[in-house]
Amino acid sequence: MTQLKSQLMPSKLHLENVTVRYDGTDVVSHVSLDFTPGVLVGLIGANGAGKTTLLRATAGLTPLETGEVRLDGKPSSSWPRAVRARALGYLAQDRSVLWPLTVERLVALGRLPHLGPWDTPGLEDAVVVDRALTDADVAHLAGRAVTSLSGGELTRVLIARLLAGEPSILLADEPVSGLDPAHRLQVLQIFRKLAHTGRSVVVVMHDLTLAARFCDRLVLMAEGHVVADGSPRAVLTPKTLSRFYGVNAQITEHNGELMIVPWGLDKNLNTPD
Amino acid sequence: MHRETSDAMAGARRGHREINTIALMAGLVALLFALVFLSLFTGRGTVTGGLGDVFSLWQRDPDTAWLILSEVRLPRTVLAVLVGASLGLSGAVLQGLLRNPLAEPALLGASSSAALGAVTVFYFGVGGMSYLLPFGGMAGTLIATALLLILGGRSQDTLTLILAGVAINSLTAALTSLALNFAPSPYAALEIVFWILGSFADRTLDHVYMSAPLMIIGWGLLISTRRALEALTLGEDTAATMGFNLMSVKLRAIVGTAFCVGAAVAVTGVVSFVGLVVPHILRPLVGYRPGRLLLPSTLGGAVLMLAADIGVRAISTSMELKVGVVTALIGAPFFLHLLVVLRRTRP
Numbered sequence: 001m002t003q004l005k006s007q008l009m010p011s012k013l014h015l016e017n018v019t020v021r022y023d024g025t026d027v028v029s030h031v032s033l034d035f036t037p038g039v040l041v042g043l044i045g046a047n048g049a050g051k052t053t054l055l056r057a058t059a060g061l062t063p064l065e066t067g068e069v070r071l072d073g074k075p076s077s078s079w080p081r082a083v084r085a086r087a088l089g090y091l092a093q094d095r096s097v098l099w100p101l102t103v104e105r106l107v108a109l110g111r112l113p114h115l116g117p118w119d120t121p122g123l124e125d126a127v128v129v130d131r132a133l134t135d136a137d138v139a140h141l142a143g144r145a146v147t148s149l150s151g152g153e154l155t156r157v158l159i160a161r162l163l164a165g166e167p168s169i170l171l172a173d174e175p176v177s178g179l180d181p182a183h184r185l186q187v188l189q190i191f192r193k194l195a196h197t198g199r200s201v202v203v204v205m206h207d208l209t210l211a212a213r214f215c216d217r218l219v220l221m222a223e224g225h226v227v228a229d230g231s232p233r234a235v236l237t238p239k240t241l242s243r244f245y246g247v248n249a250q251i252t253e254h255n256g257e258l259m260i261v262p263w264g265l266d267k268n269l270n271t272p273d
Numbered sequence: 274m275h276r277e278t279s280d281a282m283a284g285a286r287r288g289h290r291e292i293n294t295i296a297l298m299a300g301l302v303a304l305l306f307a308l309v310f311l312s313l314f315t316g317r318g319t320v321t322g323g324l325g326d327v328f329s330l331w332q333r334d335p336d337t338a339w340l341i342l343s344e345v346r347l348p349r350t351v352l353a354v355l356v357g358a359s360l361g362l363s364g365a366v367l368q369g370l371l372r373n374p375l376a377e378p379a380l381l382g383a384s385s386s387a388a389l390g391a392v393t394v395f396y397f398g399v400g401g402m403s404y405l406l407p408f409g410g411m412a413g414t415l416i417a418t419a420l421l422l423i424l425g426g427r428s429q430d431t432l433t434l435i436l437a438g439v440a441i442n443s444l445t446a447a448l449t450s451l452a453l454n455f456a457p458s459p460y461a462a463l464e465i466v467f468w469i470l471g472s473f474a475d476r477t478l479d480h481v482y483m484s485a486p487l488m489i490i491g492w493g494l495l496i497s498t499r500r501a502l503e504a505l506t507l508g509e510d511t512a513a514t515m516g517f518n519l520m521s522v523k524l525r526a527i528v529g530t531a532f533c534v535g536a537a538v539a540v541t542g543v544v545s546f547v548g549l550v551v552p553h554i555l556r557p558l559v560g561y562r563p564g565r566l567l568l569p570s571t572l573g574g575a576v577l578m579l580a581a582d583i584g585v586r587a588i589s590t591s592m593e594l595k596v597g598v599v600t601a602l603i604g605a606p607f608f609l610h611l612l613v614v615l616r617r618t619r620p
Contacts, residue, residue: 059514085516092510098372099506099561112504113516117497145561161507165515 361574471597546604
């Protein structure tokens with residue numbers, strides 16, 4: 001039953017020539033991208049590169065100046081609102097929660113897209129919520145008021161909320177910022193597992209070593225454009241780091257995996273090309 | 274061991290103040306029935322007396338006794354219940370929608386603009402057009418609430434919202450004063466003052482008939498937002514990605530508030546702070562869930578309103594104390610207290 005439902009949900013995401021304009025400036029400029037199930041995509045770039053705006057546009061939260069977002073080849077807006085809500089999970093950068101709900105109830109809000117207007121959550125919903133609490137390692141906080149949590153704990157609770165929705169496409173805006181090292185690894189392992197079991201997952205990240213280790217593909221943005229797109233090794237070169245992040249980075253290998261340590265500001269930062 | 278301790282603490286915290294919603298509702302319904310009974314048998318001051326007097330009057334003169342019950346106390350009781358429920362519910366919805374525990378129809382200018390709408394209809398209308406009063410009230414609230422959402426709805430900053438409410442309140446106060454200033458007769462001035470003070474005295478069943486259907490439509494619209502209010506706990510963006518059409522939610526909340534508050538104020542005048550106090554008291558009892566809060570707030574509003582109205586009747590004064598004055602006297606310090614507490618916890 002659950003299987004059937006998830007098979008009916010769209011999981012392929014396509015952006016066609018997407019432009020988002022704020023006050024006459026193109027914050028995202030003519031971006032075309034394909035996100036396919038099975039691939040964990042890291043969306044990287046300096047502050048103000050347009051990552052969050054691109055994610056918001058993909059989630060349908062920002063009107064597009066040009067272009068279109070497609071789910072399984074059909075325009076996103078042509079899908080029924082309820083199907084889109086179940087398929088697409090979004091973790092916002094804004095982590096504010098007003099009311100002191102318990103953690104368990106906040107996570108249970110993730111089931112709302114699966115409930116009709118007068119349905120009450122059933123056993124299946126409770127099982128999914130429990131699993132989400134465990135996966136995000138917040139089960140021990142279940143009875144705590146969300147307003148009493150630390151920033152990192154709250155982030156993990158909101159990730160649990162995202163997981164409780166069982167989306168086939170996940171868009172997460174900086175899910176690991178503010179987390180301690182162990183939880184960064186744990187959360188990225190969850191996202192990688194979700195991707196490798198048939199979901200499309202896009203994660204905005206700033207930690208380049210983690211991005212290189214966990215993501216199958218990196219999309220580097222600068223000034224609203226996609227400037228590099230490919231495997232971590234192809235994208236994270238000294239040249240791109242210098243040009244688009246303005247840093248000289250130490251790129252080494254550890255156990256066959258990339259380690260990237262931004263070491264100093266690039267001296268050519270302010271000189272024109 | 275650490276984990277066990279925190280689990281136990283969590284359990285204790287969860288059970289701290291929250292109670293079963295069904296039990297809460299049952300308790301409120303029982304309280305409401307008791308108050309309705311009490312209200313039907315409470316006269317003004319000591320003149321018409323309490324239960325014993327009613328029974329002795331019933332034996333001596335059943336017609337007069339019936340007349341007092343059906344023509345005086347029944348409309349008063351029914352209106353207090355309907356208006357209280359409307360205010361409690363719209364307060365709870367506005368707080369959930371604006372994600373702000375200080376949102377309340379009167380504070381945000383919805384009530385005073387309803388009064389202005391009713392005054393405008395009264396001022397320009399002929400005496401026989403009193404059935405238009407609720408629509409005047411609704412139009413006033415509709416404009417004020419829409420204006421409020423434009424001015425301060427996007428910001429979660431408490432102060433911005435309160436200031437927008439202050440602006441709307443001062444504008445409506447100025448315009449109501451203008452109407453009062455140009456009132457053609459002392460009688461007209463007295464009628465206008467009625468909407469400012471707020472009271473259930475001297476209401477007839479006609480007032481019930483013309484306002485009740487509108488308030489009930491308003492309840493429907495407001496309650497339809499309950500799932501969206503739950504999702505709005507996570508912020509507008511997340512709620513939108515969870516399949517809620519926020520335009521439609523806001524529209525239902527605004528129009529529902531207009532129906533409820535507009536119709537209520539048109540027949541009883543401004544009664545403030547019920548929509549602030551009731552959700553605030555009940556929120557911990559439903560575990561702070563904004564959607565679960567709606568029905569208890571509706572019942573709680575009716576309970577508080579009716580209790581306040583019985584209170585003003587029981588207090589013996591030569592001039593009847595208006596219930597709107599009493600709620601304002603009690604509500605304003607409560608609001609101030611809430612503001613201080615919130616400013617401390619949410620800078």
